[in-house]
Amino acid sequence: MSMTRWGAAQTPPKRATLIVLTAVSVLTLNLFLPSLPSMAREFGVSYGAISLAIAGYLFLSAILSLVLGPLADRYGRRPILLISFTVFALASIGAAITENYTLFLVFRMCQAVCATGSTLSRAIVRDMYPPGKGTSVLGYIAMAMAVAPMVGPLIGGLMEETLGWRSVFWLFAVLGVLSVALIWRDLGETAAGTVKTMAEQVEGYKQVTRSAAFWTNTLVLGFSVSSFFVFLAGAPLVAGQLYELSPSFVGFVMGATAVGYFIGSFITGRIAERVPLGALMIWGRWVGMIGPVTALLLVILGWDNAYWVFGLMITLGAANGISLAAANSGAMSVRPDLAGSASGLSGAIATAMGALFSAFTGAVLTLQNGDWLFCLLLVMTCGGALAAAYPAAKTFDDFA
Secondary structure (H helix, E strand, O other): OHHHHHHHOOOOOOOHHHHHHHHHHHHHHHOOOOHEEEHHHHHOOHHHHHHHHHHHHHHHHHHHHHHHHHHHHHHOHHHHHHHHHHHHHHHHHHHHHHOOOHHHHHHHHHHHHHHHHHHHHHHHHHHHHOOHHHHHHHHHHHHHHOHHHHHHHHHHHHHHHHHOOHHHHHHHHHHHHHHHHHHHOOOOOOOOOOOOOOOOOOOOOOHHHHHHHHHHHHHHHHHHHHHHHHHHHHHHHHHHHHHHHHHHHHHHHHOOHHHHHHHHHHHHHHHHOOOOOOHHHHHHHHHHHHHHHHHHHHHHHOOOOOHHHOOHHHHHHHHHHHHHHHHHHHHHHHHHHHHHHOOOOHHHHHHHHHHHHHHHHHHHOOOOOHHHHHHHHHHHOOOOOOHHHHHHHHHOOOOO
């Protein structure tokens, strides 16, 4: 399928385009989170039920990654991104206008197609750069797009207080339309499209999954992503109801991880070409243990408050900023000619893990146990990422 069939752009995208597409994907996850309690009241459902807007979205993201990654290898990055963001814009309109909880969940899960923005942006970087340089570029892109989760929950909280939670989904619709226009004008094809048949695609998956390096790097991604989604699922309850913060202030404290992610991504962008990527990954995961462990100790000792607990989560974001680019690069480099498939498969596994932890968090947290259990779940997921980083580091140099 030729590039000309899908529009005007004929050259590789600018870095800014990849930043925007990734940022929209991230905003779709966290912009509406301060509104979860209000949404639960309007639909007449429990907090656990409305939190399915996170878990259901993540599960479908995982499934779509398995489908859209191979399609992007076969037909190209550009057409898949154009179709995905068109569907995202239409689903956002549906979520904004429906009065039915079940229909809302359906539209919300359809929004998951925009996850291709981050998945295929990583694959495009892998198309354009070798692993070392690619990791550095991924770090800079992650640093820039960290602004989205930094300001997203705050903007979402302010929009709910002034315009109502449905305004957030109208904003998603606008972002979807703008993303389609940006892809059309700037994102030329970067993939050779060498995979022609389903049999060849299945064989490519087999090659990817036979690599121990793929699995160890993917587990680093999975536990790292899970820690982030535990935070997203639990923070509205802990900050908004346990610590009794306003929706806008809930959005503000939720920005702590994004601040850390910005810092960690900046560090990665500066040193990734000089520091062994395995060592970078391990170092990042040790940083990730600091905040959750300290916060749990403060809660146990009764010295906790919202500012300490959420301020400490800067280290959670910093760890992801330092380690995720290396883990992504490692997972995709198993088969460079199948970077889209590898990115999609590793992303699907990581997202599925995040969805499970997110659903579990929404189901088990209550006002009675929310403070300590929230911190404990973060310690568990960060500990899993640290444990996986050691074998990942040992095998990294074989394919970096």
